[in-house]
Amino acid sequence: MSSNQPSSRVAKNNRQHRKNGRPKRKLSLWEKIFICILAIFNIALISGALLFFSYVRTAPTISESQLASTNSTEILDSKGNVIWQMGTQKRSYASTKEIPDQLKESVVAIEDRRFYQHGGIDIRRIFGALFANITGSSLGLQGGSTLTQQLVKLSVFSTSTSDRTLKRKAQEAWLAIQVARKYTKNEILTFYINKVYMGEGVYGMKTAAKYYFGKSLNKLSIDQYALLAGMPQSPVTYDPIVNPRYAKERRDTVLAAMVKNHKLTQAQATHYQNVPISHGLIKKHHSLTGSSDSKTQKIVDAYASSVITQLRKLGYKPESAGLKIYTYLNLKLQKKAYNVVNSNKYVSFPSNKFQVGLTMTDPSNGHVVAQIGGRKSSTVLGLNRATQTNRSAGSTVKPLVDYGPAIEYLNWPTFYTLDDSKYYYPGTTQQVTDFEGTYAGNMTMRQALISSRNVPAVKTLATVGTTKASTFLKRFGINNKLYASSALGINLSTAQEAAAYGAFSTGGVYHTSQMIKKIVQQDGTTRTFKTKSKRVMKKSTAYMLTDMMKDVMTSSSGTGKDGHVSGTFEAGKTGTVGYDSTVNVPSGAVSDRWFTGYNRNYVLSIWTGYDQPNKAGNYITSGYNSQIPLYIYKSIMSYAMLNKTSRDWTMPSSVSAITLNGQRQLFLTNSSWNSSSSSTSTYTPSSSSVFSNSSSAVESSASASTTSSSSSSSSSASSSSSSETSTSSSSASATSNTDNNNSSANNSTSDNSANESSSSKASVSSSSDDNKQE
Structure with a gap:
């Protein structure tokens, strides 16, 4: 019997081993690091989701009227009356049927290549922009925006550089998803094409076609559509009248993008890139503004010019910001000053070339109540002689x-x-x-x-x-x-x-x-x-x-x-x-x-x-x-x-x-x-x-x-x-x-x-x- 004891102990130990499982193995250092990274990632993901939903919970609402309206900044006087609108040309709204396919293709190619595939936001584009931020590229948060997001931003958000925050980007993305769910792609394109600023006081591409080419929107050529499609990114820089060189470079970029998007062959793109940027541009632009608006804007021109200059210094893009600017302008004093310097009723001027610049303030608080930048001027936002500093006093x-x-x-x-x-x-x-x-x-x-x-x-x-x-x-x-x-x-x-x-x-x-x-x-x-x-x-x-x-x-x-x-x-x-x-x-x-x-x-x-x-x-x-x-x-x-x-x-x-x-x-x-x-x-x-x-x-x-x-x-x-x-x-x-x-x-x-x-x-x-x- 004693000879059988060792074998029974072995059997007992084997049973105990099977009961308790195998002995625990220690984790390696790399395994511990991986687990920590995974935990941090999960925590960050959950925190990011919570932060995102806290942001979108306070997001503004967006209506069809906001999407369809102009994005014109308004300047108001001290009484709250609108005395200036950034759009000096009256906008003509283009219906979806009026917008040619070639223009839509040009816009999509340069602004949002996957426009028809995503639901308002483009995950690939967002990660591309995130990578650009990490690597220091100039793309930044702005580069992650789809065409729908751009429409949302133009409709409800400020364009100030100080407002390019994560909160705004989150709200912008959320609203873009809602817009994509509610409206068709053609409707979104129609809103965008009618809203964007096109330089020279022009809003909307239908108005731009009439202003720059003197034609209706469906009568333009491929190179002209490409020019219009490229302008919204920087309307002043790509103005074909003021900066023809940069305008051509931008137009040619749009044509190249259309090749990548399979809307043009390389031979077609090359043909249109060889067309002069001046093709079809008219030299004399007829004002499309109502006479009453034009008259008021002439009176307050210099004041508005100074306000717009200040807005830009503050980081705003007044042409596309849709702002309401409340000022200290005393419209009665402004009208009086305008009449005094633009007629011979009060003062006899030697000639129309004789110029005046003046500024009137309230000394108790520094408020500028009136400003005149010149007399007998036919231009809008021209030389403001009240603020020029190249003349001795x-x-x-x-x-x-x-x-x-x-x-x-x-x-x-x-x-x-x-x-x-x-x-x-x-x-x-x-x-x-x-x-x-x-x-x-x-x-x-x-x-x-x-x-x-x-x-x-x-x-x-x-x-x-x-x-x-x-x-x-x-x-x-x-x-x-x-x-x-x-x-x-x-x-x-x-x-x-x-x-x-x-x-x-x-x-x-x-x-x-x-x-x-x-x-x-x-x-x-x-x-x-x-x-x-x-x-x-x-x-x-x-x-x-x-x-x-x-x-x-x-x-x-x-x-x-x-x-x-x-x-x-x-x-x-x-x-x-x-x-x-x-x-x-x-x-x-x-x-x-x-x-x-x-x-x-x-x-x-x-x-x-x-x-x-x-x-x-x-x-x-x-x-x-x-x-x-x-x-x-x-x-x-x-x-x-x-x-x-x-x-x-x-x-x-x-x-x-x-x-x-x-x-x-x-x-x-x-x-x-x-x-x-x-x-x-x-x-x-x-x-x-x-x-x-x-x-x-x-x-x-x-x-x-x-x-x-x-x-x-x-x-x-x-x-x-x-x-x-x-x-x-x-x-x-x-x-x-x-x-x-x-x-x-x-x-x-x-x-x-x-x-x-x-x-x-x-x-x-x-x-x-x-x-x-x-």
């Missing part, structure tokens, strides 16, 4: 470049004495002159600004230094490089100047120009905009500049007196740009005339001149024509101020007023002046005052004798409209009178060390409200 920059920095940094009073005598730009042989070639001697800063004398302005910038003046300008968003001659003009637009002068009206607070109040996208998403504001100068600086510029409008020697609106508290500055002496123009002729004026309700900046000032006859003569900006201002501002209360500016506590030689003058309250003399007709500074400037470049002793001479010199400076004229001796160009003078002048005037030292030693204190720079 002449003496309208003196408060910004010269006297503003002098008050802000050097604490000059309005009776600071300046010497108007023979003077050369430092380090050069270039003489500074006024139009009439005479000098007026000693005068106060107030009188120099009122009569717009050039030598005192140049000497002021030389004393302040271009570095400090540049710092002052940058606060207004103006980044022009300054030279010695910049004292008499830098290149600015009326839009820039209106915003800058607005800060004078608000006591030193600058509001960034704002035209757009809010943007409503097709899916209802609203984006609102708020004006950015900041303090750019002391209250005392703004008030003292305004007080002096009030005299520009009311003084007998003021250059802006012809623009004064009776019963209105207002201030302003004229500007003139003259020709170089080598240019053959009549005596007294100038190239540009400006005026920027303001009250507490509005700022209005106006430029006048010719687009080609150096062309024979394109100059502004002296007399009435030189005063046209003032007459425009008076006509528009008089209308704007009807039924409005005109309020004067309140003097801050940091400023005090005295009477010198019968004229009101201002100085900083806490400066070291002998207040006991304030009741007399003359005023003498203490020896420590900043206003006793020792610089040889500027004779600036504000003594009783020099102040008295200021009064006597005012009559010699009273030839107001001509004395301010700035000229360029560096070239014969009439449009660049300031910024191109030689660098030696700039080097000589950048923060003259003697002047800097003098002013810093004699600095005076300001009251607390001026020391706060917000």
Whole structure:
């Protein structure tokens, strides 16, 4: 029996082994990695599905009316009235039967080769786009869109680059599936062909056929269908009139795609690729827009142009975005401004070539309420002269470049004495002159600004230094490089100047120009905009500049007196740009005339001149024509101020007023002046005052004798409209009178060390409200 025990134990062990199974084998490292990857993939798949359904749960609805409607962006005025539509041509809607098969084949070949096989989304295309994103290709999310998805995007979503998100792509795909289920392929193609933007203000390919070729849609040739099919991707780039080279390349790409899609043979494609892109294009395009729309769009053209420019900067494609843009446009003021510059009822213009650019703002918030980009224009969205920055603003920059920095940094009073005598730009042989070639001697800063004398302005910038003046300008968003001659003009637009002068009206607070109040996208998403504001100068600086510029409008020697609106508290500055002496123009002729004026309700900046000032006859003569900006201002501002209360500016506590030689003058309250003399007709500074400037470049002793001479010199400076004229001796160009003078002048005037030292030693204190720079 004992001999049988081992075998029984073996049998028992075998039974136990069969019962428990084989011994467990350990997993290899690669098997563990695979299992982890599989688990992560499943988790990602489930998470992605949950995320997708959370996105589509909030997707907007889409209706047939949205699919069939135009995709035109609308611009609305401050009252909510539509004043501009991106489609300048009235759309003709093509029925499914009207669309030739050749056009459908062209569209499908270039936009979505598998259009007839998928159900709204193309999985192969999506993975292709995903791969492109990973590898850094330019295809990106956009490349995954089918033709149906493109239709959905054009119908309910924004085209802004900032809205190309995974959420939007998910919602776009979901809605594309719903559209593919509800509508036939022919119906989807019909929606798309009628909706897309085709350039030149044209929506829909039926309208495009009439506009570009003067034919109905079924009368075009294969190459013409290919041209139309390729345009929606970039209507401006592929415009056959504007960019024939790129248009041909795109057309030929479409023809090549048709070969791949087996709709053309290679021989046929080659034949049509050899056809000139100009084949069948008509030279004269007849407007397909209703007359009432056309009339309104002409009136608001410049304003709309600026809004569209801003939209593009924000990343939108306004031609295909279907946006509603709510603006601050005051349509009544816009119509008034349009009528003033486009008729001779208010102002007598010398010719139809004489041009105007103007911008009107509300200084309290920076809202642009009106803008005119030209007169007698037959084009839509043409040159906007209100925003052009290639013309010198002449003496309208003196408060910004010269006297503003002098008050802000050097604490000059309005009776600071300046010497108007023979003077050369430092380090050069270039003489500074006024139009009439005479000098007026000693005068106060107030009188120099009122009569717009050039030598005192140049000497002021030389004393302040271009570095400090540049710092002052940058606060207004103006980044022009300054030279010695910049004292008499830098290149600015009326839009820039209106915003800058607005800060004078608000006591030193600058509001960034704002035209757009809010943007409503097709899916209802609203984006609102708020004006950015900041303090750019002391209250005392703004008030003292305004007080002096009030005299520009009311003084007998003021250059802006012809623009004064009776019963209105207002201030302003004229500007003139003259020709170089080598240019053959009549005596007294100038190239540009400006005026920027303001009250507490509005700022209005106006430029006048010719687009080609150096062309024979394109100059502004002296007399009435030189005063046209003032007459425009008076006509528009008089209308704007009807039924409005005109309020004067309140003097801050940091400023005090005295009477010198019968004229009101201002100085900083806490400066070291002998207040006991304030009741007399003359005023003498203490020896420590900043206003006793020792610089040889500027004779600036504000003594009783020099102040008295200021009064006597005012009559010699009273030839107001001509004395301010700035000229360029560096070239014969009439449009660049300031910024191109030689660098030696700039080097000589950048923060003259003697002047800097003098002013810093004699600095005076300001009251607390001026020391706060917000």
